[in-house]
Amino acid sequence: xxxxxxxxxxxxxxxxxxxxxxxxxxxxxxxxxxxxxxxxxxxxxxxxxxxxxxxxxxxxxxxxxxxxxxxxxxxxxxxxxxxxxxxxxxxxxxxxxxxxxxxxxxxxxxxxxxxxxxxxxxxxxxxxxxxxxxxxxxxxxxxxxxxxxxxxxxxxxxxxxxxxxxxxxxxxxxxxxxxxxxxxxxxxxxxxxxxxxxxxxxxxxxxxxxxxxxxxxxxxxxxxxxxxxxxxxxxxxxxxxxxxxxxxxxxxxxxxxxxxxxxxxxxxxxxxxxxxxxxxxxxxxxxxxxxxxxxxxxxxxxxxxxxxxxxxxxxxxxxxxxxxxxxxxxxxxxxxxxxxxxxxxxxxxxxxxxxxxxxxxxxxxxxxxxxxxxxxxxxxxxxxxxxxxxxxxxxxxxxxxxxxxxxxxxxxxxxxxxxxxxxxxxxxxxxxxxxxxxxxxxxxxxxxxxxxxxxxxxxxxxxxxxxxxxxxxxxxxxxxxxxxxxxxxxxxxxxxxxx
RNA sequence: GGCCCGUUCGUCUAGGGGUUAGGACGCAGGAUUUUCAUUCCUGUAACACGGGUUCGAUUCCCGUACGGGCUACCA
Numbered sequence: 001x002x003x004x005x006x007x008x009x010x011x012x013x014x015x016x017x018x019x020x021x022x023x024x025x026x027x028x029x030x031x032x033x034x035x036x037x038x039x040x041x042x043x044x045x046x047x048x049x050x051x052x053x054x055x056x057x058x059x060x061x062x063x064x065x066x067x068x069x070x071x072x073x074x075x076x077x078x079x080x081x082x083x084x085x086x087x088x089x090x091x092x093x094x095x096x097x098x099x100x101x102x103x104x105x106x107x108x109x110x111x112x113x114x115x116x117x118x119x120x121x122x123x124x125x126x127x128x129x130x131x132x133x134x135x136x137x138x139x140x141x142x143x144x145x146x147x148x149x150x151x152x153x154x155x156x157x158x159x160x161x162x163x164x165x166x167x168x169x170x171x172x173x174x175x176x177x178x179x180x181x182x183x184x185x186x187x188x189x190x191x192x193x194x195x196x197x198x199x200x201x202x203x204x205x206x207x208x209x210x211x212x213x214x215x216x217x218x219x220x221x222x223x224x225x226x227x228x229x230x231x232x233x234x235x236x237x238x239x240x241x242x243x244x245x246x247x248x249x250x251x252x253x254x255x256x257x258x259x260x261x262x263x264x265x266x267x268x269x270x271x272x273x274x275x276x277x278x279x280x281x282x283x284x285x286x287x288x289x290x291x292x293x294x295x296x297x298x299x300x301x302x303x304x305x306x307x308x309x310x311x312x313x314x315x316x317x318x319x320x321x322x323x324x325x326x327x328x329x330x331x332x333x334x335x336x337x338x339x340x341x342x343x344x345x346x347x348x349x350x351x352x353x354x355x356x357x358x359x360x361x362x363x364x365x366x367x368x369x370x371x372x373x374x375x376x377x378x379x380x381x382x383x384x385x386x387x388x389x390x391x392x393x394x395x396x397x398x399x400x401x402x403x404x405x406x407x408x409x410x411x412x413x414x415x416x417x418x419x420x421x422x423x424x425x426x427x428x429x430x431x432x433x434x435x436x437x438x439x440x441x442x443x444x445x446x447x448x449x450x451x452x453x454x455x456x457x458x459x460x461x462x463x464x465x466x467x468x469x470x471x472x473x474x475x476x477x478x479x480x481x482x483x484x485x486x487x488x489x490x491x492x493x494x495x496x497x498x499x
Numbered sequence: 500g501g502c503c504c505g506u507u508c509g510u511c512u513a514g515g516g517g518u519u520a521g522g523a524c525g526c527a528g529g530a531u532u533u534u535c536a537u538u539c540c541u542g543u544a545a546c547a548c549g550g551g552u553u554c555g556a557u558u559c560c561c562g563u564a565c566g567g568g569c570u571a572c573c574a
Contacts (some may be wrong), residue, residue, distance in 0.1 A: 010574050043550090046571055122500070124570080155572055172505070182502060190572040197574050208509035217523080219501055221569040247567070254566070286544075299511095302523090306512055310522045329505095329512075332567060336510050339524045386536040412535095421515050458533055465534060 003035025005212050007061075007068070010042045011053035013273035014283055015060050017335075018216065018248045018257065021300045025245065026214050027066040028301070033371050035211070037070025040204060041082040044194045052081075060271040064293045065316065077207045083200050085392040090195035093203050093233070094156045094188050098136075102232030103188060105154045106135035107147060109189075126184045127162045157190040158198070158225060159234070166224045171212075171243040171325045198222060202229040205240055214243045214325070217332075243325050246304050247332040257335045259283060267337040271296070290389030291340070292359075295347035299340045304333045306315035313346060314417040345388050356380035360393045367394055369401040371423070378483045382475040397474075400483065404470035404492065407499060411472055415463050415498075423453055424461070424497055431481075433492045446478070467496035 007023040009015055039061065040055055058073050070076025080086055097103035106125075112134075117123045129139055135157070136144040148154065162181040169175055188199040195203070205213065223242055227394035230239040247256045251265055262269040262283055272285040286296050298314055306329075307322040312324065348356065357376035364371055371379070383397045394401060430449055434442060452459050461477055468480045468489065481489045 008574095012574075013569095036543045042574065048573065075548055106572095108572095113572085126500095152573095157572095170504095177505070178503075184570080192572075197538070216568090217504070218568055218574085223501095244504080249567080252508085255524095256567075302511065304511090308513060310513080314510095331505050333512090334510060336524070339511060343522055345537095383536095385538090444549090456533090461533060469534095471535085475535085476532090477534085 001211060003033035003211050004038065004209050004211055005030045005035060005068075005214060006038040006040050006205070006208065008040040008042050008204075008215075009057050010045070010048070011050060011057065012045070013050050013053055013269045013281075014259070014272070014285075015053075015057050015260065015275070016257075017269050017271060017286070017300070020060060020064060020066075020271050020296075021248065021303060022214065022216060022245060023061060023066050024064070024300055025113055025296060025305070025323075025325075025328070028320055028414070029212065029214060029325060030069075031320040032323050036069045037066070038076065038078075038208060038210075039068035039074060039081065040208070041072045041084075042197065042200065043082060043198065043199050045369075046084075046192065046194065048318070051122060056272065056274065063272060063287055063295055068451040076114075076116060076474045078428070081197070081208075083204065086200075087193060087195075090203055091193060093200060095157075097188070097229075097232050098156060100232060100234075102159055104130075104136045104145070104154050104159050104184075104185075105148065106130075106133065106157045106187075107139075107152055107154050108134045108143075109153070114228045119230070124184045125157065127160060129182070130157075130185060144440065153188045155191050156184040158188055158228060160185055160228060161226075166227050166244060168223050168227060169242055170220070170223075172328050173220075173244060173330060176220065176223075178221075180224070180228070183224055183228070186222070188229075198225055198229065198492055202226055202235075206230075206233070206235050206238065209238070210240050212243065213240045214245065214331070217244045217247050220244045222285065243457070246329055246467075248303060249332045249334045250337050251337060256332070261335075265337065267340075269335070271303075290391045291344050292347045292351065294389070295341070295344040298347070301341045304329050305333070313343075339442055341388050348384055348387060348390070351384065353377040353380040353384070356384060359390050362396045364401060367398075367401070369394070371401065375483070377412045382479055384482060386474070399474075400469075404495070405495075407470045408466050408472055412466050412496075412499060415459065420455070420459060420463065421497065423450075423455060424463070424493065426453075427460075428490060428493045428497075431486065431493065434486065437482060437486050439476070439482045442481060443478040463496065464493070467492045 007024045007026045009019050027037050043049055061067060068074045068079060069265065071081045100219050113125065125133065132138065146261065160180055160183045164180045166178045166180055167175060186198050187196050189195055222303065228237050248256065250257050251259055256270055259269060267283050268289045270283045270285040271287060273288045274283045274285065276282040283419045294316070297316060301314060301319050307324070307327055307328055354377060357373060357380050360376050360379060364376065379393060379397060379400050387393055389398065419424065427446070427449065434445060448458065452472065462472065464477050465472060465474065468477065468484065474480065
């Protein structure tokens with residue numbers, strides 16, 4: 001039987017970076033096993049639906065390159081893949097479960113139960129309390145039918161039989177045991193006719209022939225209910241294998257990484273930018289911060305999983321090759337932004353100049369620059385070993401696109417003597433008429449000229465650097481000169497003499 | 500509170516009954532580069548605690564502590 005896995009997010013806002021990791025692990029597993037990776041949209045909570053969130057999920061998967069084989073927006077013959085489009089299916093199965101004696105109708109309103117919980121701290125709807133509540137187990141069948149026919153609102157609840165252990169064999173955690181007596185009678189079908197996660201997820205996984213469920217640790221406690229559902233439907237022989245992933249924790253302090261942490265620690269926790277209704281609900285993402293998607297993938301892959309060995313940089317193909325569920329850690333992983341930055345730096349360094357140019361182009365255009373493709377590639381080559389984020393190319397390296405805005409006056413004054421000034425006048429003439437404008441030849445010529453006039457490199461080179469870039473930081477002087485071209489180099493040298 | 504999961508350097512992790520407990524990020528120092536960065540080298544630093552089991556436990560078992568998750572007609 002071929003492997004089929006699903007990534008099943010809820011469109012309730014921007015997709016959290018932890019969700020991207022879940023998608024990644026599902027993807028890696030599917031690819032490695034020659035299986036199928038499915039995107040299912042779990043939008044059964046109408047009250048939490050956020051327009052644009054579904055598209056955000058799809059855009060994210062496209063950006064990081066985790067393309068589903070089936071799913072909303074990707075086709076497939078096991079659809080529909082959006083749960084709100086499957087409402088009738090769940091209703092049918094929910095009623096079937098009642099027929100089979102594993103579920104029942106309950107008429108208690110949400111408000112009544114809420115009041116009950118306020119009064120009794122540990123109130124639970126379960127085998128101990130259900131006889132005293134308003135449902136088809138406590139009511140006569142005539143009364144139940146009457147209420148149903150009258151159109152009284154109802155939910156369908158799972159009938160949990162007490163007194164037995166439920167064993168789960170988690171691929172990451174090993175055997176986990178729950179006692180059925182401690183489980184509540186979970187709502188399966190809500191009063192609005194929509195299923196809860198529990199029902200929808202079991203019905204869909206069964207119908208979509210899912211073989212492995214790889215999801216967050218927060219689902220582990222309800223997995224016992226899910227097993228009961230598979231049993232109730234008689235689907236135990238095709239029940240998927242479960243793997244519950246560790247959580248991603250805050251960089252410092254306690255608790256799991258939250259969307260607020262982005263602003264708090266000055267780092268992205270979402271893949272893409274998200275424009276919410278208010279500034280507080282709007283977030284920047286890894287993409288607009290200037291991360292390469294490959295770097296994000298590499299970083300995320302190693303946040304909670306490691307194949308052993310000492311390799312750190314993995315291409316997506318290498319990840320697919322090396323991935324295995326049993327090498328996923330059990331403990332939560334702290335979000336390490338410094339490491340994420342390091343990965344990005346590494347990926348930028350290793351990237352093709354042409355690839356980099358395709359990223360720098362739009363960034364440059366946004367600043368009003370209009371460089372040629374060839375020039376962008378030169379900028380990429382010059383700066384790729386000195387940047388962390390993509391925008392650094394046009395920000396730290398702005399002087400490659402426009403005249404120097406600010407000079408390092410301190411160094412300038414230290415080096416600028418009347419003798420040097422005289423030398424500069426001659427140097428400018430020399431450069432202006434220099435024919436073979438390539439870095440090696442220019443360096444050779446300038447150094448030779450310096451020597452002839454009795455100057456040391458340290459007397460002149462810093463000034464050349466300041467003339468071209470304004471700062472003591474940056475690419476090699478003669479490389480910059482060549483990139484800028486003879487005219488511009490001369491112009492900048494002259495500008496320095498007027499300082 | 501109840502149920503469940505977890506715990507190796509500051510962080511991500513490898514490892515697993517006998518190891519100098521390995522790598523990476525970060526940090527510190529050095530070399531190269533007349534800049535910065537890159538690169539390279541060196542250093543820093545960990546098996547939560549207490550009991551078992553064992554000739555021997557960081558590794559296996561049980562507790563404790565700490566952390567986390569769940570406990571909705573949310574996912």
